[in-house]
Structure formats: C-alpha cells, structure tokens
Amino acid sequence: MQERRRFFRVTDSVGVALQPIGDAEAQALAERIQGGLAGLDYVSHFDNRIHALLDALKLQNPVAAELLDLLNKKLDCVIAQADIDVEQLRQVAYNLREVNISACGVALACDPPLAVGQHLQMELVLNPSQAQLTVLGLVVASDSHAQGCFCRIDFVAISNADQELLIQHVVRRQSKVLKQRQS
Numbered sequence: 001m002q003e004r005r006r007f008f009r010v011t012d013s014v015g016v017a018l019q020p021i022g023d024a025e026a027q028a029l030a031e032r033i034q035g036g037l038a039g040l041d042y043v044s045h046f047d048n049r050i051h052a053l054l055d056a057l058k059l060q061n062p063v064a065a066e067l068l069d070l071l072n073k074k075l076d077c078v079i080a081q082a083d084i085d086v087e088q089l090r091q092v093a094y095n096l097r098e099v100n101i102s103a104c105g106v107a108l109a110c111d112p113p114l115a116v117g118q119h120l121q122m123e124l125v126l127n128p129s130q131a132q133l134t135v136l137g138l139v140v141a142s143d144s145h146a147q148g149c150f151c152r153i154d155f156v157a158i159s160n161a162d163q164e165l166l167i168q169h170v171v172r173r174q175s176k177v178l179k180q181r182q183s
Contacts, residue, residue, distance in 0.1 A: 009102040010173045015094035015125030016108065018137075026119035029136045030157035048131050048165065094125050103166045105154045106137070113149035114139045120153060126169045133162040 021029065050072055057065040100107040106122075114120070120137040136157035143150045158166075 008170050008174055009100055010170050010177065011098065011100050012169075012173050013096055013127060014099050014101060014106075015123075015127070016097045016099065016106075017094050017123040018110075018114075019121040020114070021119050021121050023119065025121070026136055026156075029121055033134065033136060033157040033159050048161070051129070051131075094123065101166070102170060103155075103158075103163050105140075105152065107150065107152045109147075110142070110149050110151040113144055114142050114151050114153075116140065116142050119156075122153070122155075126165070129165075129169065131165045131169065133158070133165060135162065 050068075054065050054069055054072075057068070097108055106124075116139050118139045120139065122135045122137045124133045124135065125131070126133070135155045137153040138156045139151055140154050141152040155163075
C-alpha cells in the first residue's frame with residue numbers, strides 16, 4: 001500500500017467543535033477561509049498574530065513586548081467588562097478530545113457517527129498555545145465498532161496561516177514525544 005500522507009501526524013489533546021454543514025454552507029465557508037474571515041469570530045486571527053509577534057519581539061525588545069502584552073490584556077479586560085467575553089463562549093463550544101492530527105486532516109472518535117462525504121465546520125484549539133483554527137473538513141472514512149465510531153476527516157479548506165500554525169504545533173508535539181521516549 002502506498003503512503004498517502006503529506007504531513008507528519010501526532011496524537012494530541014485538542015479542543016474540537018464540529019458542526020455538520022451542507023454543500024452551500026461548505027462553499028461559503030471555504031470562501032471565507034480563503035479570504036481570512038472564518039471562525040467563531042474574527043478576533044482569533046488577531047490574537048494568534050499578536051501572540052506570534054510578541055514572541056518574536058521578546059527576543060529583540062523585552063520591555064516593548066511586555067508593554068504590548070499588557071495593552072492587549074487590558075483590551076481583553078475591557079471587552080470582558082462589556083459582557084462580550086469571547087473566551088467564555090469558546091470554552092463552552094469546545095470539547096477536549098484525543099485526536100490524531102496533521103496539517104491536512106484529523107482522525108477522532110465521533111458520536112454520533114458522521115457520514116462519509118459530510119462537510120464539517122471545524123473549530124480547533126491547540127494546546128498549550130491556545131491557537132484557534134477554523135477549517136472546512138470532509139469526512140473521508142467512518143468506521144463503526146463496539147467502542148463507537150472513528151472518523152477520518154480531511155481539511156479541504158484551511159488558511160495558509162492556520163496550516164502553518166498546525167505544522168509548527170505538530171513538529172513541537174512530535175519533538176516533545178521523541179524527547180520523552182529518549183528519557
């Protein structure tokens with residue numbers, strides 16, 4: 001059998017929210033993802049970018065990085081006080097699941113079973129970074145067995161930025177697993 005995988009895979013605990021959607025909704029979501037406007041909200045894109053830039057700035061100018069981090073946290077507090085607590089909504093929406101994940105797909109236990117060919121809007125939260133990704137998934141396999149159902153889902157639409165975050169996450173996770181095995 002020829003290996004079909006294009007990216008490394010790891011087993012990890014990831015926050016997952018799945019929403020089955022129809023073909024028209026899938027097309028619209030794919031267009032939003034490609035245009036950079038997907039997700040529970042547009043704020044997660046800014047949060048991910050802010051955290052990446054702050055990490056880079058910490059090396060060059062730790063004081064400026066701390067100042068910008070504090071301003072970002074202050075803004076988050078103002079939003080929370082205005083009763084627009086997006087983080088609370090996200091925590092309710094996501095279930096922490098053990099998944100086998102790569103930059104092009106995910107395999108996980110699913111209940112209820114999902115039909116092959118079903119499109120899914122998927123919201124993923126990677127730990128410990130709390131990076132939030134929105135992808136359009138397509139169920140490519142669904143295997144029922146005594147313990148439940150196991151589904152394999154291809155990412156048919158994922159932004160370049162989210163795919164890069166996912167690649168970096170998988171490499172870090174894989175490195176951590178290899179270090180634990182060597183100990």
